[in-house]
Amino acid sequence: MSPETIRSLVKPSAYQDSVTLLLLARQLRSGPGVVEAAALMATPSNRDLLEQSGLLTAEAAKAGSNDLVIAVRAESAAAAAVALAESEAFLGAKRKRLEDSGRALPRTLESARRHLPGANLALISVPGAFAALEAKKALRLGLHVMLFSDNVGLEDEVALKGLAVQKGLLMMGPDCGTAILNGVPLGFANAVPRGRIGLVSASGTGLQQVTALLASQGEGVSQAIGVGGRDLSEAVGGLMTFQALDALAADPTTEIIVMIGKPPAPAVRARVEARLRAAGKPCVLALLGQGVKEGRDATVHAVATLEDAAWAALAMLEGRPYIPQPFSIPAMELRECVEEFCRALRREDGAVRALYAGGTLAHEAVLILEPLLGPIATNLRPGSGGRHRVTDLGADEYTVGRAHPMLDATVRVEEIRKAAQDPDVAVILLDVVLGHGAAPDPAGDVAAAIEAARATAKMAGRGLAVVASVIGTAGDPQDLAAQCARLEAAGVWVLPSNAQAVRAAACIAGGEPVLARLLEGRP
């Protein structure tokens, strides 16, 4: 057998965005004879990554932050050479595509504005270290900003939002994954009709879940404004939340305001509630946290889940009261489904293994599961432990040098495989997120792994239930009905929302006592 070869290619001053690089690395890894591959900008931390994976050549070690490094470990020198030639072809094809589009590409924000007179929004997803500088430039030019990038410092966030408030602009983010402005989906967002509900959200997937459910009932969105996960912290003080709430309060097309987030810092909370009451419009407040009180006063309806936020807003529009229900399917049908899955497990109880792409959906799962099944181990909360586990696969420890699980299912497929080998696991719980920006076939990406997992469990004489929700709309590019059908063909129980999928998983793992508690309205 010939020894493995490590080869690299350094392209000086050849910046490529992270998704392009991840697609290139994935393509290289699937090439014949390639053992491992990486395509990275040679920043100090990326050079460390290359070293850790044994891909740092002498040439790559000398490269700088602005240089592109492509490195492969292959079974032979010939295979390595083929892979590097392929990467040249990949980058060449991308360059040609841009040239063929006939659009001259400006190199700075300022020149872009000359190319697009009347530009009113900058969508920024450059690496975090530079993102704040670009966002500041955009605000100074009078542009609203959606800052998709993460790794932006808290001080920078406070300064940027302060500047935006001064100028009457939106400064959405950092780490703002989703927005729908003037009918246009931005970042990761679903195809949702325009309508009467205005939303302010600290969470991208939370916003996707609520807007997708509204769309499923034919209701639409006036504006959906992301504010980033730290906006309600004491340091930021809700600067953008208040700016957005005021704008929705004054917007004549917005009839109902929905606010989504985690419980604010105590110093901010009272101001949020006061501002909602002063909005002069009915409001739904979905603060996902422990001990959050549900209930309604004159104009503000506080709810505990994302699904409840959607249905409470619809009920308010239609002028009827809203009473949360654990499931939308009739109790009898539900019981039959749960009993069938429990019989197939061939045991009394088992553990839930939840593998999430959406961070807020994972957080919601913990909040729903814990009162039903007891302590939950989760990477969302350091030091947590328990038999059941909820993993946010979009967390940093899973995404260093890799794409987010909403774009690349590799990590989730591996975790599904591992879960199938664990004799304690009875239920795998998943979210499948569709929409603009997401992978072209998210259900297909996990379906084969699910079928293999169920086969593994069967061989070991066990059953394995898989429960999922699909966050998407009929208008999404991936085709919601086809995505649900693909999962169902793999034996997955598909429920209409994350909250219901979580409860279904709890019923299968916990059996009759959990089912009875839920049906009797004792969550």
Added chain:
Amino acid sequence: MSPLAAFFRQELRVINLGLEQFAGELDRLGVPVVHVAWSPPAGGDLKKAALLASLTDEDEDDR
């Protein structure tokens, strides 16, 4: 009318910096978008880039 109220009545016109796929998605939806062929300013030296940006700030403040 506040700047935000005016913005809500406008057509969205987007400058995209970073992930090229976002510009592609907007283009497919018929939204006017310009993608910036961005590369890290000051050759990727963050300190120099911040310094350059602060000089621009001063220019604008002087105006």
